[in-house]
Amino acid sequence: MTRDIKQTAGRAQLGEFAPQFAQVNDDVLFGEIWADETLDLKTRSTIVISVFMGRGLVDSSLRYHLETAKKNGITREEISAIITQAAFYAGWPVGWAVFNMAKEVYEADK
Structure with a gap:
């Protein structure tokens, strides 16, 4: 089960300069890891x-x-x-x- 956590800081700050890093930051780190309910x-x-x-x-x-x-x-x-x-x-x-x-x-x- 996952929480709905939306993060846009990566894209906002690095989207043009480092789009892949920004995407991983926003979608994987925050969208998947932080959203995983295994840990509160x-x-x-x-x-x-x-x-x-x-x-x-x-x-x-x-x-x-x-x-x-x-x-x-x-x-x-x-x-x-x-x-x-x-x-x-x-x-x-x-x-x-x-x-x-x-x-x-x-x-x-x-």
Whole structure:
């Protein structure tokens, strides 16, 4: 069973420059992988944030996934616990960077 997830960022940002990459991003990664209901969206968001932290990818794409995690129901308390746990494996400075980004995303939830 799959969810109906529509993503257009690939085509919007790279469609003319890299149409095949854009198509795979929008249709396969989001249209099939993220839409597969084997894992719930909160779990998928937790995985993605953890992988990004482990790779040291603290950029606008991580911010997008923090915002998505919030939309997927990950609370302030949960994101704090996820980042703390991952920081021990990904590196303390990465944890600090992600916390600073997460604070901005979750600021309205005070």
